Amino acid sequence: MPHSSPFHRMRWNDFDAFARLNGDAAMIGRLRGAEHSRRKLLLHALLESSAKTPEAYGPLPPLEAVWDLLARVENVSPAALDRAFAHPYTGSWAGYATRLLNNGIDDRCPLWIHLGHVHALAAAAAIMADLEFEISVPLWEGYAVLPPLGTARLPGSAPFSTAEVRGRRGRYVVSDGNDEVRLPARLDSDSPGWWGLRKCAVGTDGARLAVSLDDLDPYRGLHEPLLPERLETAEAGRWRQLLGEAWELLLDATPDLAGVVAAGLDSVVPKPNVPFQNPSASTGEAFGSAVIGLPTDSVDLAATLVHEFQHIVLGGILHLARLYEHDRTERIYVPWRDDPRPLSGAVQGVYAFFGVTAFWRALARAESGESRRARFEFAHWRGQTWRTLQTLRRDATLTVAGQRFLAGVAEVLEPWQHEPVPEDVLELADALAADHRAGWRLRHLRPDPAMVAAAAEAWLAGRARPPVVLLTPADLPPTPVPDGPWSRSRSTLVRLALGKPGHTDVRALWPAVPGATEADFALTTGRATDAAKGYRAELRADPDQPTSLVGLGLALAGTGPNPAARALLHCPEMVRAVHRVLRRTAREVPTPEELAWWLGQLVSG
Numbered sequence: 001m002p003h004s005s006p007f008h009r010m011r012w013n014d015f016d017a018f019a020r021l022n023g024d025a026a027m028i029g030r031l032r033g034a035e036h037s038r039r040k041l042l043l044h045a046l047l048e049s050s051a052k053t054p055e056a057y058g059p060l061p062p063l064e065a066v067w068d069l070l071a072r073v074e075n076v077s078p079a080a081l082d083r084a085f086a087h088p089y090t091g092s093w094a095g096y097a098t099r100l101l102n103n104g105i106d107d108r109c110p111l112w113i114h115l116g117h118v119h120a121l122a123a124a125a126a127i128m129a130d131l132e133f134e135i136s137v138p139l140w141e142g143y144a145v146l147p148p149l150g151t152a153r154l155p156g157s158a159p160f161s162t163a164e165v166r167g168r169r170g171r172y173v174v175s176d177g178n179d180e181v182r183l184p185a186r187l188d189s190d191s192p193g194w195w196g197l198r199k200c201a202v203g204t205d206g207a208r209l210a211v212s213l214d215d216l217d218p219y220r221g222l223h224e225p226l227l228p229e230r231l232e233t234a235e236a237g238r239w240r241q242l243l244g245e246a247w248e249l250l251l252d253a254t255p256d257l258a259g260v261v262a263a264g265l266d267s268v269v270p271k272p273n274v275p276f277q278n279p280s281a282s283t284g285e286a287f288g289s290a291v292i293g294l295p296t297d298s299v300d301l302a303a304t305l306v307h308e309f310q311h312i313v314l315g316g317i318l319h320l321a322r323l324y325e326h327d328r329t330e331r332i333y334v335p336w337r338d339d340p341r342p343l344s345g346a347v348q349g350v351y352a353f354f355g356v357t358a359f360w361r362a363l364a365r366a367e368s369g370e371s372r373r374a375r376f377e378f379a380h381w382r383g384q385t386w387r388t389l390q391t392l393r394r395d396a397t398l399t400v401a402g403q404r405f406l407a408g409v410a411e412v413l414e415p416w417q418h419e420p421v422p423e424d425v426l427e428l429a430d431a432l433a434a435d436h437r438a439g440w441r442l443r444h445l446r447p448d449p450a451m452v453a454a455a456a457e458a459w460l461a462g463r464a465r466p467p468v469v470l471l472t473p474a475d476l477p478p479t480p481v482p483d484g485p486w487s488r489s490r491s492t493l494v495r496l497a498l499g500k501p502g503h504t505d506v507r508a509l510w511p512a513v514p515g516a517t518e519a520d521f522a523l524t525t526g527r528a529t530d531a532a533k534g535y536r537a538e539l540r541a542d543p544d545q546p547t548s549l550v551g552l553g554l555a556l557a558g559t560g561p562n563p564a565a566r567a568l569l570h571c572p573e574m575v576r577a578v579h580r581v582l583r584r585t586a587r588e589v590p591t592p593e594e595l596a597w598w599l600g601q602l603v604s605g
Helices: 012-019 025-050 063-076 078-086 088-103 111-115 117-128 233-253 255-264 298-318 343-365 371-393 400-416 423-444 449-460 489-497 506-512 518-524 528-541 546-557 563-570 572-585 592-602
Strands: 133-140 143-146 150-153 160-168 171-175 180-182 194-196 198-204 207-213 267-271 289-293
Touching (some): 012 025, 025 255, 025 298, 143 160, 198 233, 233 267, 233 343, 255 298, 289 298, 489 546, 506 518, 518 546, 546 572, 546 592, 563 592
Antiparallel strands (some): 150 194
């Protein structure tokens, strides 16, 4: 890209390297530069648009005061202004406030509270620049946020009001007219009435991960603004410990990937632990940030950091390159979600789990104490990601750039499909893949009514085999509205059985797994016959239950070739749809297993 160009353009070398997981810190720096410019443009557009309705700022000073203070900061300390703009949630706020303004709506707060966030940004930048100034900022439930520094607490204030920020040369106060908070000399530390933004730096100077633990910024979430949720000191310490351990794992297993993660990750939004899950999320508007639920162990956290870093990178790429045409249709199966996804979401998932696969592959090759677990996760995610990637590469809405990007991913991911994995581990991975795929089909595909009617008529007529017409694929497009609940209990139990740290006694723990049944426990501990009996009992109570129908298919498959297993795993939606008709029309209603055996005669395994 020529230095004189007024636009940010991604180099093809960078584009291809990111596709192949060959990024480096310099490339991340170029993405940052583009994001920085984008935020400036968003902010400028927001302020210009809002200036047309000055009453939208309520009791706050007019925009001229903000412009003046920002200009003073830029003259004295451009780095201070850059730091305020580089804060991940400056991007989230700018996008969110723009949408509210364009639609003329409030949400949890009056519109002026959101628009007035720019006053708080200006105040924080002026503090970092060591200026003498005074300006009003919004107060929401007594909290005056000064991103990216921290939050002053004035609890006697009204739900929505203002506070004055004033001072000079390191001596600043926040006041609502009744109470006053003096900011400490070290702004990242706590003091009476002040919560500083916590920092977490782990590793050595040559290999260091430095992030914020942001439990304060109102725009740190994904959907709507949040009040501060201050971590207890012990919990913050637990996060620091896990981040340190996760960083060491990344450095040991995949140092190159660790280096770019450190270059691209700025902030972690800590959320509470969710038992037996690892929730995390990010948004393209907050480059450098990840929302993460407190994991059970550092291995999960390391994998999650890689996963969200991949989202961060792709979000930056998508601001510079168009990979697909706009299409929000929820139509694609992805194994990491229980609902159909639009192409954009599927591409994001493939790129994220491409990185996750690379992490588990590296950990498995390191022959650590996590090697069996790592081999399973590698086998599972390499297959799931590859199958989804193959679907996406055939999609007509991909642009030329999108085809090139996914071809780069495939170039690395395809050889991994042939790397050796222990046979028992591979069987577990294949079973979980079949489990989720069948459950998705059962809940989101609606078979052709004519085919269902033909099959029901053939059964009622006593035909030994279903009509050959059923061999013709006739699935209608998936619907995002699920037909029945789904539980990931079996995948959780498999991972517990692999000896996940902190969960060594599967027999004692399985009843606490949400949705798990005795049949699930039997299946995941190798007792297929007992599992089949359990699922039959569950289906007598509720013949429509998705997890029981698919579970029976898995259990029957575990005892040898079986037509019923083939039908329940490859076309369970047809089995259930025909069974529903027969429950209304047949004198003697077959069991789901009997019907599945009959239908499965035409299904190849």
